[in-house]
Amino acid sequence: MAMKSIQQKLAILSDAAKYDASCASSGTTRRDSRSGGIGSAGGSGICHAYTPDGRCISLLKILMTNFCIYDCAYCINRVSSNVERARFSPDEVVKLTLEFYRRNMIEGLFLSSGIIRSPDQTMGDMVRIARMLRVDHGFKGYIHLKTIPDSAPDLVAEAGLYADRLSVNIELPQDASIRRLAPEKRPETIRAAMADVRLGREAAKERSFTGKRPPRFAPAGQSTQMIVGADQTTDRQILTTSANLYTGYRLKRVYYSAFSPIPDASAALPLIKPPLMREHRLYQADWLMRFYGFEADEIGAAHPSGNLDLAIDPKLAWALANRAAFPVDVARASRDMLLRVPGFGTKTVGRILAARRNGAVRYGDLLRMGAIMSKARPFVTLPDWHPGALTDSDGLRARFAPPPEQLDLFS
Amino acid sequence: MIRIDLPRFQRFQAWRDAARQLASAGIRPEDVTWAQPGDAPDLFGADPLPPAGDRPVRATREFLDLARQVVSHSDPERFALLYAALIRAQIERGFLDNPADAMIDRLSRMAKSVRRDIHKMHAFVRFHELPGGGARRSFGAWFEPEHPILEAGTPFFAKRFADMNWLIATPEGIARFDGGPIAYDPPAPRPDLPQDASHDLWATYFANIFNPARIKIGAMRSEMPVKYWKNLPETRLIPDMLADAPRRVQAMAQAGASTAPSRAARVTARLRQVPDDGPPVTLHQARDQAARCTRCDLCHAATQTVFGRGDPAAGLMIVGEAPGDHEDLQGRPFVGPAGQLLHRAMAEAGIDADRSWLTNAVKHFKFTPRGKRRLHQTPTAGEVRHCRWWLDLERQMLRPGLTVALGATAAHALTGNRDPLTPRRGRVETALDGGPVLITWHPSLILRQDGPTAETARAQLVADLSQAAQLLGQWSQNHCTSDT
Numbered sequence: 001m002a003m004k005s006i007q008q009k010l011a012i013l014s015d016a017a018k019y020d021a022s023c024a025s026s027g028t029t030r031r032d033s034r035s036g037g038i039g040s041a042g043g044s045g046i047c048h049a050y051t052p053d054g055r056c057i058s059l060l061k062i063l064m065t066n067f068c069i070y071d072c073a074y075c076i077n078r079v080s081s082n083v084e085r086a087r088f089s090p091d092e093v094v095k096l097t098l099e100f101y102r103r104n105m106i107e108g109l110f111l112s113s114g115i116i117r118s119p120d121q122t123m124g125d126m127v128r129i130a131r132m133l134r135v136d137h138g139f140k141g142y143i144h145l146k147t148i149p150d151s152a153p154d155l156v157a158e159a160g161l162y163a164d165r166l167s168v169n170i171e172l173p174q175d176a177s178i179r180r181l182a183p184e185k186r187p188e189t190i191r192a193a194m195a196d197v198r199l200g201r202e203a204a205k206e207r208s209f210t211g212k213r214p215p216r217f218a219p220a221g222q223s224t225q226m227i228v229g230a231d232q233t234t235d236r237q238i239l240t241t242s243a244n245l246y247t248g249y250r251l252k253r254v255y256y257s258a259f260s261p262i263p264d265a266s267a268a269l270p271l272i273k274p275p276l277m278r279e280h281r282l283y284q285a286d287w288l289m290r291f292y293g294f295e296a297d298e299i300g301a302a303h304p305s306g307n308l309d310l311a312i313d314p315k316l317a318w319a320l321a322n323r324a325a326f327p328v329d330v331a332r333a334s335r336d337m338l339l340r341v342p343g344f345g346t347k348t349v350g351r352i353l354a355a356r357r358n359g360a361v362r363y364g365d366l367l368r369m370g371a372i373m374s375k376a377r378p379f380v381t382l383p384d385w386h387p388g389a390l391t392d393s394d395g396l397r398a399r400f401a402p403p404p405e406q407l408d409l410f411s
Numbered sequence: 412m413i414r415i416d417l418p419r420f421q422r423f424q425a426w427r428d429a430a431r432q433l434a435s436a437g438i439r440p441e442d443v444t445w446a447q448p449g450d451a452p453d454l455f456g457a458d459p460l461p462p463a464g465d466r467p468v469r470a471t472r473e474f475l476d477l478a479r480q481v482v483s484h485s486d487p488e489r490f491a492l493l494y495a496a497l498i499r500a501q502i503e504r505g506f507l508d509n510p511a512d513a514m515i516d517r518l519s520r521m522a523k524s525v526r527r528d529i530h531k532m533h534a535f536v537r538f539h540e541l542p543g544g545g546a547r548r549s550f551g552a553w554f555e556p557e558h559p560i561l562e563a564g565t566p567f568f569a570k571r572f573a574d575m576n577w578l579i580a581t582p583e584g585i586a587r588f589d590g591g592p593i594a595y596d597p598p599a600p601r602p603d604l605p606q607d608a609s610h611d612l613w614a615t616y617f618a619n620i621f622n623p624a625r626i627k628i629g630a631m632r633s634e635m636p637v638k639y640w641k642n643l644p645e646t647r648l649i650p651d652m653l654a655d656a657p658r659r660v661q662a663m664a665q666a667g668a669s670t671a672p673s674r675a676a677r678v679t680a681r682l683r684q685v686p687d688d689g690p691p692v693t694l695h696q697a698r699d700q701a702a703r704c705t706r707c708d709l710c711h712a713a714t715q716t717v718f719g720r721g722d723p724a725a726g727l728m729i730v731g732e733a734p735g736d737h738e739d740l741q742g743r744p745f746v747g748p749a750g751q752l753l754h755r756a757m758a759e760a761g762i763d764a765d766r767s768w769l770t771n772a773v774k775h776f777k778f779t780p781r782g783k784r785r786l787h788q789t790p791t792a793g794e795v796r797h798c799r800w801w802l803d804l805e806r807q808m809l810r811p812g813l814t815v816a817l818g819a820t821a822a823h824a825l826t827g828n829r830d831p832l833t834p835r836r837g838r839v840e841t842a843l844d845g846g847p848v849l850i851t852w853h854p855s856l857i858l859r860q861d862g863p864t865a866e867t868a869r870a871q872l873v874a875d876l877s878q879a880a881q882l883l884g885q886w887s888q889n890h891c892t893s894d895t
Contacts, residue, residue: 054627
């Protein structure tokens with residue numbers, strides 16, 4: 001076999017990495033290179049480019065290798081796939097990262113890998129790359145390492161010292177689907193790996209009896225990803241799984257990835273069009289759980305099917321299903337209730353609370369403060385606006401849902 | 412009319428000095444014009460800046476932050492607007508805090524637009540390596556921001572790329588860095604940047620990280636506005652990537668499922684050795700099998716099975732209800748607050764925790780997520796019944812001389828009796844398998860109570876455990892006698 005050039009390897013191993021949705025580079029410790037080394041981090045994340053699939057490029061997202069001994073049906077790199085294989089040496093990954101970084105193309109590295117030989121061997125190689133970047137090159141940029149479940153605890157502990165973020169993919173929203181589609185993975189070991197990361201982070205926050213602070217452990221937290229649409233799980237169950245993950249392991253993010261056809265597909269899964277709208281609605285619902293005080297069940301209960309309404313956003317769907325709670329008096333309502341008004345975001349609510357201390361808030365004021373009044377109108381009362389019978393009118397959903405489209409014969 | 416000529420760089424400081432002087436002299440906003448380099452001289456001449464007056468001029472830190480951002484906006488009226496806002500703030504306290512005010516709204520929008528432009532500069536500047544021979548590598552970039560943000564946007568690069576020399580040329584001017592303070596020079600024609608092999612690799616990366624099966628052009632355009640594309644070489648690939656995407660998706664569909672390479676079956680066979688699910692003989696086997704238990708639905712939400720731990724030869728088995736939050740995360744029984752209370756109570760009662768077997772009636776954590784926490788839930792009778800399989804196994808293998816049931820769930824699991832606990836506490840009952848079971852409170856009950864009630868319950872727990880220690884002493888005497 002001829003040696004592959006770095007360009008060929010990069011093509012194969014970035015192609016292999018594109019099914020991981022995470023690109024976050026925010027929320028880590030503040031640091032920069034004025035005291036040596038190269039790079040900085042700690043502000044808000046920066047997306048250096050966007051591809052036409054709508055995903056941002058913030059990190060160099062590559063696989064160390066796409067050789068893999070596992071046989072996960074949804075994955076392009078599974079052992080039974082005929083995809084072309086390649087493997088980077090640690091030096092190549094380090095060099096690519098630093099050269100892209102110096103040209104301001106990336107915030108850092110998101111390194112994942114197929115499982116070669118054993119989980120420990122794979123994780124050990126990934127940790128080595130992170131150590132080279134941090135220790136040998138003084139790299140201060142962002143590092144996200146995919147943690148291999150089943151790898152030794154001391155490897156995960158070392159990974160946490162170099163990485164800003166660790167992630168373990170839950171892969172699928174239900175245990176039964178994991179067992180069926182990813183037979184070499186075990187849901188309980190995946191969750192135990194997440195628990196270990198949480199405990200590692202908590203231990204790193206406790207000072208010892210001498211008052212010394214232990215070294216930081218994955219300061220940007222952990223995240224996970226689940227594939228949506230590869231099994232029959234309802235959105236309500238997906239959101240419940242997310243809520244369990246957020247509360248159990250203090251995840252920063254759950255990424256939802258619409259199941260997307262892969263070249264060299266497995267017979268176990270259909271080649272479908274990725275459910276992008278469903279993915280979008282799940283992200284919206286996820287936001288409602290994390291920043292708007294909604295519980296998974298409330299959002300999931302808005303539609304009897306247990307799935308989110310694809311035509312309207314989940315907050316609007318919840319409001320339409322719970323009209324008894326509306327209209328809300330903007331002058332008096334609590335913050336919690338204002339957050340539940342469709343068309344009011346967290347920033348708008350903050351502005352409303354500030355503005356109403358200075359006097360009455362009117363319709364035009366809300367428009368200026370960023371409220372989407374076309375959505376909010378039926379659900380609020382203001383000194384110069386009352387929805388009257390609009391709140392309870394039968395045709396209210398139809399006002400928001402886009403008109404049905406002519407089906408595309410070729411889709 | 413007074414004319415203030417602002418410099419090309421350090422505009423904010425210049426505006427601030429002039430504004431303070433004008434305001435102290437009581438100059439009205441409509442009597443000032445603000446000019447920048449390149450503006451035509453006033454046709455009718457202009458009055459000079461009057462000397463400072465004695466009026467006090469106040470500005471909050473928030474206003475100065477806002478002003479610092481707004482001066483980097485491209486709107487020629489920005490200096491006049493800010494001066495008007497400063498004058499208004501001297502009379503009208505609080506209007507700066509009112510997001511509903513039209514003037515604040517306009518300034519906030521300008522500041523937001525500047526922040527966004529700076530952010531995009533940090534994102535979209537692309538350095539090319541320049542030839543050089545020194546110890547520090549040299550890089551250069553050309554960038555066209557929407558607003559004059561060169562001074563506001565470049566300190567970021569000095570912090571990030573401290574070990575290299577760089578220059579960023581823009582239509583507004585040029586920033587140069589060689590390790591010291593950033594130097595700002597007036598604009599020059601766009602420089603020719605040399606070819607850089609890393610840019611070819613970057614194009615390879617850009618083309619391959621894209622998934623042709625999901626096209627979301629709107630999302631791309633809103634975050635990477637087309638106005639910046641001309642300086643982003645990778646965007647030249649986009650039309651071809653888009654044009655080719657349907658073909659690639661169709662090719663995937665037509666190819667369908669493929670035949671696996673021959674080595675796959677061997678690898679998979681080696682990995683998927685069927686676990687031994689025969690009746691466990693040793694505790695180790697039982698623990699292994701329990702780790703994969705799916706007898707009830709609790710396993711889906713819980714992290715892991717929390718099997719019993721301790722000294723299998725101890726003779727004393729302590730059974731709680733189910734693992735809690737901490738136990739679930741660590742995979743060990745009685746490590747949370749209730750477990751700590753139990754360990755203290757055992758120590759007071761003279762029981763060595765290492766010389767006992769600690770376990771639970773149900774081996775998975777049951778909870779509901781609420782906000783940011785997992786709220787403990789009591790397992791149902793069905794869950795207790797399913798999990799009794801493991802408890803019975805533990806009991807068969809350990810044959811404890813005495814079992815302590817902590818709380819109602821454990822008492823139910825061990826004796827089958829679901830009667831209220833209060834009259835039963837402190838007594839010894841008979842387990843379903845015939846062994847003696849001492850009933851006492853669960854330590855988490857004590858944690859939920861407060862004041863004297865908690866004190867009493869805690870004293871009772873310690874008393875019951877002391878009784879257990881005594882009973883255990885008698886048992887081991889008999890046990891040893893019968894053995895000999």
